[in-house]
Amino acid sequence: MAQMFYEHHADLSLFSEKTVAVIGYGSQGHAQAQNLRDSGVHVIVGLRKGKSWEKAEADGFQVFEVDEAVKRADVVQLLLPDELQAKVYKEQVEPHLKPGSALFFSHGFNIHFGQIVPPEDVDVILVAPKSPGHLVRRVYCEGFGVPALIAVHQDATGNAHALALAYCKGIGSTKAGVIQTTFKEETETDLFGEQAVLCGGVSQLIKSGFETLVEAGYQPEVAYFECLHELKLIVDLMYENGLSGMRYSISDTAEYGDYVSGKRVVAESSREAMKQLLKEIQDGTFARRWIEENQTGRKQFTAMREAEKEHEIERVGAKLREMMVWVSQKEPIQQ
Numbered sequence: 508m509a510q511m512f513y514e515h516h517a518d519l520s521l522f523s524e525k526t527v528a529v530i531g532y533g534s535q536g537h538a539q540a541q542n543l544r545d546s547g548v549h550v551i552v553g554l555r556k557g558k559s560w561e562k563a564e565a566d567g568f569q570v571f572e573v574d575e576a577v578k579r580a581d582v583v584q585l586l587l588p589d590e591l592q593a594k595v596y597k598e599q600v601e602p603h604l605k606p607g608s609a610l611f612f613s614h615g616f617n618i619h620f621g622q623i624v625p626p627e628d629v630d631v632i633l634v635a636p637k638s639p640g641h642l643v644r645r646v647y648c649e650g651f652g653v654p655a656l657i658a659v660h661q662d663a664t665g666n667a668h669a670l671a672l673a674y675c676k677g678i679g680s681t682k683a684g685v686i687q688t689t690f691k692e693e694t695e696t697d698l699f700g701e702q703a704v705l706c707g708g709v710s711q712l713i714k715s716g717f718e719t720l721v722e723a724g725y726q727p728e729v730a731y732f733e734c735l736h737e738l739k740l741i742v743d744l745m746y747e748n749g750l751s752g753m754r755y756s757i758s759d760t761a762e763y764g765d766y767v768s769g770k771r772v773v774a775e776s777s778r779e780a781m782k783q784l785l786k787e788i789q790d791g792t793f794a795r796r797w798i799e800e801n802q803t804g805r806k807q808f809t810a811m812r813e814a815e816k817e818h819e820i821e822r823v824g825a826k827l828r829e830m831m832v833w834v835s836q837k838e839p840i841q842q
């Protein structure tokens with residue numbers, strides 16, 4: 508059984524004398540900075556001049572260049588894109604980290620794959636919300652929190668674990684539950700989850716279903732509602748009551764089809780592919796490929812991003828969502 512922590516395990520007063528510098532004000536940065544501030548923590552933001560800088564100032568934060576923010580901080584939470592963290596860390600964070608301060612991450616990638624090697628006199632802590640950043644904020648504003656994982660890579664002060672829990676309380680996560688993990692487990696499971704299931708697996712499943720229907724002559728709008736729109740409603744049921752709870756709400760016909768057809772679509776060959784993905788994550792092949800892609804100008808990545816935007820499901824969906832104002836009026840999850 509995983510070791511879980513809740514509100515009563517965490518002491519937010521550990522932050523009462525501390526300044527937290529949130530570096531980056533994107534998906535996670537804006538959410539964690541605002542949640543911590545609303546929980547009474549003194550937060551400043553570290554950035555370069557640009558879009559995020561203006562947003563953070565408009566939200567009422569004191570904003571500094573990254574090196575200046577680090578100089579002023581006792582706790583540094585590095586919320587830059589993973590592929591930029593190592594460079595910014597080397598140039599603007601490491602030279603100014605105070606002995607006895609704490610360096611936080613929300614994903615273990617750079618520590619686990621050795622891209623960032625912090626000095627021995629700082630705590631190195633992971634607080635990884637298991638949620639997109641915009642929901643970290645939305646759920647907190649609703650009075651709750653999203654679950655999070657914590658890990659300690661380096662405990663220079665002897666206080667790292669308590670600090671991790673206090674931070675979780677500040678962003679709302681001890682309300683939902685915090686799980687003890689390691690940088691290795693978080694990094695490998697996070698990469699696997701997003702590739703095999705949450706992002707890669709699901710979007711490929713949606714596209715394949717949509718294409719199959721459209722190629723067979725059905726209307727793209729009908730295919731969109733069936734394969735994409737309705738997914739959210741099904742996932743909400745799973746989220747609230749698990750797979751059986753979802754099956755309680757669907758018709759018996761749908762439930763029978765679920766049992767006999769699901770494993771034909773996501774078959775043994777998919778499981779073999781999953782095992783192979785996991786192996787390439789564990790042995791560092793995926794990390795090397797992604798780091799190299801960034802070092803060589805992201806040509807493949809950009810080409811794939813553009814091609815995916817052109818998919819018919821995207822055009823059809825954009826038109827249909829215009830009419831469903833209640834679907835698109837929420838703050839977008841993408842930036």
Ligand code: NDP
Nearest residue numbers: 531532533534535554555557559586587588613614639640
């Ligand atoms: P985003 O891409 O949303 O935001 C990045 C931020 O960093 C932006 O504010 C950007 O500002 C700023 N930035 C980029 N380059 C620099 C630079 N050279 N100097 C200063 N600021 C810079 O990142 P995410 O929030 O998605 O990811 C942050 C971390 O959180 C990652 O480790 C990620 O793995 C982790 N994480 C993310 C989740 C998510 O929901 N997205 C979920 C769980 C973990 P500008 O406007 O100037 O570009």
Ligand code: MG
Nearest residue numbers: 614697698701
């Ligand atoms: Mg991830």
Ligand code: MG
Nearest residue numbers: 733737758761
């Ligand atoms: Mg149906």
